[in-house]
Amino acid sequence: MLNLGPQRFKDIAGKVTRCSDRVLVERLKELEMNGIVVRNTYDDSSLIEYALTEKGQDLAGVMKTVHNWSEKWNQLDADDPQEVDQCHQPL
Numbered sequence: 001m002l003n004l005g006p007q008r009f010k011d012i013a014g015k016v017t018r019c020s021d022r023v024l025v026e027r028l029k030e031l032e033m034n035g036i037v038v039r040n041t042y043d044d045s046s047l048i049e050y051a052l053t054e055k056g057q058d059l060a061g062v063m064k065t066v067h068n069w070s071e072k073w074n075q076l077d078a079d080d081p082q083e084v085d086q087c088h089q090p091l
Contacts, residue, residue, distance in 0.1 A: 006051040
C-alpha cells in the first residue's frame with residue numbers, strides 16, 4: 001500500500017485489519033530501522049506519514065510475487081480454513 005505514496009498511520013491501520021495498532025506500530029518501527037520505511041513528521045501539525053525509501057521501493061517486485069503467491073494459496077486453502085491469531089499462528 002505504501003507503493004502508492006505516503007500514508008497516514010490511521011489509513012494504514014484501516015487497511016491492515018487483522019493486526020492490532022500495537023503490532024502495526026512495532027512492524028513500522030522495524031521497517032524504519034531497516035531503512036525500508038521513513039516516518040515523516042511536520043512541525044506545523046500533528047500529521048505523521050509513512051513512506052517507502054528507495055530501498056523499500058526496490059522491494060516492489062518481490063512483494064508483488066509474494067502477494068500473487070498468497071492469493072493463489074489462500075484461495076486453495078479456503079476449502080480447509082484454519083483459525084489463526086494476529087501473528088498467523090494456529091489457534
